[in-house]
Amino acid sequence: MNVSDKIAIITGSGRGLGKAIALKLAEFGANIVVCDIDIDGANAVAEEIKTLGNDAIAIKLDVTNKESINNLLKISMSKFKKVDILVNNAGVLAAPGWETRDRPDEVDWDFIYSVNVKGVAFTSEIISSEMKQNRSGSIVNISSVAGRLATLTSIPYGVSKAGIINLTQAHALELAPYNINVNAVCPGMIWTDMWNRIATQWLHTPNKISQGANDQQEVFKKAIQARTPLGREQTPEDIANAVTFLASDAAINITGQALNVNGGSHMH
Numbered sequence: 145m146n147v148s149d150k151i152a153i154i155t156g157s158g159r160g161l162g163k164a165i166a167l168k169l170a171e172f173g174a175n176i177v178v179c180d181i182d183i184d185g186a187n188a189v190a191e192e193i194k195t196l197g198n199d200a201i202a203i204k205l206d207v208t209n210k211e212s213i214n215n216l217l218k219i220s221m222s223k224f225k226k227v228d229i230l231v232n233n234a235g236v237l238a239a240p241g242w243e244t245r246d247r248p249d250e251v252d253w254d255f256i257y258s259v260n261v262k263g264v265a266f267t268s269e270i271i272s273s274e275m276k277q278n279r280s281g282s283i284v285n286i287s288s289v290a291g292r293l294a295t296l297t298s299i300p301y302g303v304s305k306a307g308i309i310n311l312t313q314a315h316a317l318e319l320a321p322y323n324i325n326v327n328a329v330c331p332g333m334i335w336t337d338m339w340n341r342i343a344t345q346w347l348h349t350p351n352k353i354s355q356g357a358n359d360q361q362e363v364f365k366k367a368i369q370a371r372t373p374l375g376r377e378q379t380p381e382d383i384a385n386a387v388t389f390l391a392s393d394a395a396i397n398i399t400g401q402a403l404n405v406n407g408g409s410h411m412h
């Protein structure tokens with residue numbers, strides 16, 4: 145998985161899966177643009193990468209704001225002079241307060257769509273403008289098992305992640321003439337802030353899996369046992385490995401694909 149001396153931008157890399165992806169790409173030789181709406185998280189990850197001997201910068205980014213994405217490209221280019229890899233990882237489950245709502249409201253649909261769908265579309269459009277000049281690049285979008293298989297937990301979230309798979313195929317077609325491949329990874333269940341929110345909502349409105357659970361961690365463990373043939377949770381590193389492969393030279397002839405990393409919970 146060679147990404148030596150490549151420049152990689154990872155959105156939402158101040159914590160969670162994005163942080164693991166940034167560290168993994170650095171481990172395999174890339175220099176990293178850590179960007180997140182949470183600049184403190186981004187700064188901490190950039191500092192950690194520098195201790196590995198790679199170069200890194202932290203940039204504040206709001207993927208719902210085109211000006212902010214243009215600013216990301218401008219600062220990245222002035223520092224590194226090129227962009228080879230974009231990982232569209234920033235994503236949201238629902239708007240604030242969703243955990244105690246009976247079902248997602250209009251505020252959730254709008255919030256999720258602006259980050260998970262428009263955010264990915266505009267970030268890819270703006271960053272690929274630079275990749276096109278070099279006729280080279282790799283884009284990896286983070287979808288979800290929820291984009292493959294409908295669940296009732298957050299319907300707008302599942303719809304947004306299904307949209308990412310379609311968007312991945314559309315951008316793969318559009319960017320193929322410029323030697324840019326575009327793929328998606330569909331993670332299963334990983335214990336991050338996002339799953340903590342799901343478990344909190346499942347405690348508030350119990351379902352077959354969460355009934356009788358005492359806390360969020362117990363809900364998560366029950367969900368893994370109920371849904372995962374391999375019987376174990378996925379880790380941020382599992383997702384980072386898949387992303388690094390798709391972003392590397394080993395995957396130059398793979399485009400328009402969505403790779404499940406879910407312990408067998410869904411197989412198509």
Ligand SMILES: NC(=O)c1ccc[n+]([C@@H]2O[C@H](COP(=O)([O-])OP(=O)(O)OC[C@H]3O[C@@H](n4cnc5c(N)ncnc54)[C@H](O)[C@@H]3O)[C@@H](O)[C@H]2O)c1
Pocket residue numbers: 155156157158159160161162179180181182185205206207208233234235236237259263286287288289290330331332333334335336337338339
């Ligand atoms: N954790 C899981 O089980 C799981 C499963 C499937 C898919 N995913 C997907 O993986 C990705 C990462 O999820 P996670 O579990 O690490 O979640 P997380 O909530 O821990 O991290 C999300 C990151 O995105 C950042 N972010 C949010 N809105 C942003 C915006 N407007 N602009 C820039 N950054 C923004 C946050 O600050 C945070 O650092 C998401 O796209 C999520 O949908 C996660």
